[in-house]
Amino acid sequence: MTTAGRVPLFENTRAVLIILVVMGHSLEPLLSREPLARALYTALYLFHIPAFAFLSGHLSRAALDRKSLASIAWSLLAPLVIFQVLYVAFDAWVLGRGLSRHWLFQPYWLLWFLWSLACWRLMLPLLRRLPMPLGVSVAIALGAGLLPWIGYLFGLSRTFVFLPCFIAGHLARREWLLANAPHRRALAVALFAALGGCVWAMATGRVATPDPAWLYGSASYAALGVKPFTGIATRFALLCGALVFTWAVFILCPRNESALTRLGGRSLAPFLLHGFVVRSVEKWGGYSVPHGxxxxxxxLLGGGILAVLLGHPLIVRATRPLWEPRRLLQRT
Structure with missing residues (x-):
């Protein structure tokens, strides 16, 4: 345990995942022209968001007491509202994209996770009272795709689709996650080696790169152009694959306290702030230079460096009132 009572493995995993999130978003402007970017992006989106949901579930309590509700309100909903306004204003006034008519009801780009996490934490006590909560969550995830109207609005689709990852994380035994036998590490390395082979095959055109909309979890089966049975089977396979690679991430992340652990404890700042940098670089032509x-x-390297820089204590202290407004109110 760290001095703050946190488990280094979980903080290290959080740090690795936030770096991967920023890397993934940094690749987005290259997707239309670079096959390698599309291949890497596909590989990242197979597991990094499910892994975040899994970790969040493992660290969440199945309670709806006053303390839990206050935590949801201040740590998730308050920064969601603040950054929703900031990003929408940034899009309209700095990037010149105009004001979306759905901005009040659709979480902006990367902010959907805050909304979904708040919903998952509110749903958790109810699901825990049901028999087979993981099975129920899988049924919800698969059934959501049958609704033709479901999508980005209110973040509903993603909230339902990634719910099983959150529930699986909550149900996972801690000793199982902390176990680090050599044969497990060998299997995890083999899994990522196989994923690397898939990236190479997609980048070189030997295998078609799948539609990333499947990995976003943000569309109905009808919108994805498939029949219900195909959609259910595909989504179930993706959920299984996501959980397998989530397990591999936990196995391979370091267990010792280090600089990575400290970055994990400051991961909310890079998560909330990196969108401004990525969008600005794209707006002012920064993506016109890299080719091949x-x-x-x-x-990809720049995205990793950006995540680390935005997690620097100076940046965190300067921006903390934006994503921890309760501290500011307490001072006044």
């Missing part, structure tokens, strides 16, 4: 595999790897 070297350019893609340069952008």
């Amino acid at each position: 595999a070297t350019g893609v790897l340069f952008v």
Whole structure:
């Protein structure tokens, strides 16, 4: 345990995942022209959001007492409202994209996770009272795709689709996650080696890159252009794959306290702030220079560095009132 009572493995995993999130978003402007970017993006989105949901579920209590509700309100909903306004204003006034008519009801780009996490935490006590909560959550995730109207609005689709990952994390035994036998590490390495092979196959055109909309979890089966049975089977396979690679991430992340642990404890700042940087670089032509595999790897590295920089204590202290407004109110 850390001095703050946190488990280093979980903080290290959080740090690795936030770096991957920023890397993934940094690749987005290259997707239309760079096959390697599309391949890497697909690989990242297979597991990094499900893994975040899993970790969040494991660290969540199945309670709806006053303390839990206050935590949801101040740590999730308050920063969601603040950054929803900031990002919408940034889009309209800085990037010149205009004001979306759904901005009041649709979480902006990366902010959907805050809303979904709040919903998951509110749903958790109810699901825990039901028999087979994981099975129920899987049924909800698969059934959501049958609703033709479901999508980005209110973040409903993603909330339902990634719910099983959150519930699986909550139900996972801690000793199982902390176990680190050599054969488990070998299997986890083999899994990521196989994923690397898939990236190579997609980047070189040997295998078609799948539609990323499947990995976003934000569309109905009808919108994805498939029949219900195909949609259910595909989504179930993706959920299983996501949980397998989530397990591999936990196995491979370091268990010792380090700089990575400290970054994990400050991960909300890079999560909330990196969108401003990525959108600005795209707006002012920063993505017109990188080309080919070297350019893609340069952008990927830049995304990782950006995540680390935005998690620096100076940045965190300067921006803390935006994502922890309760501290500001307590001072006044």
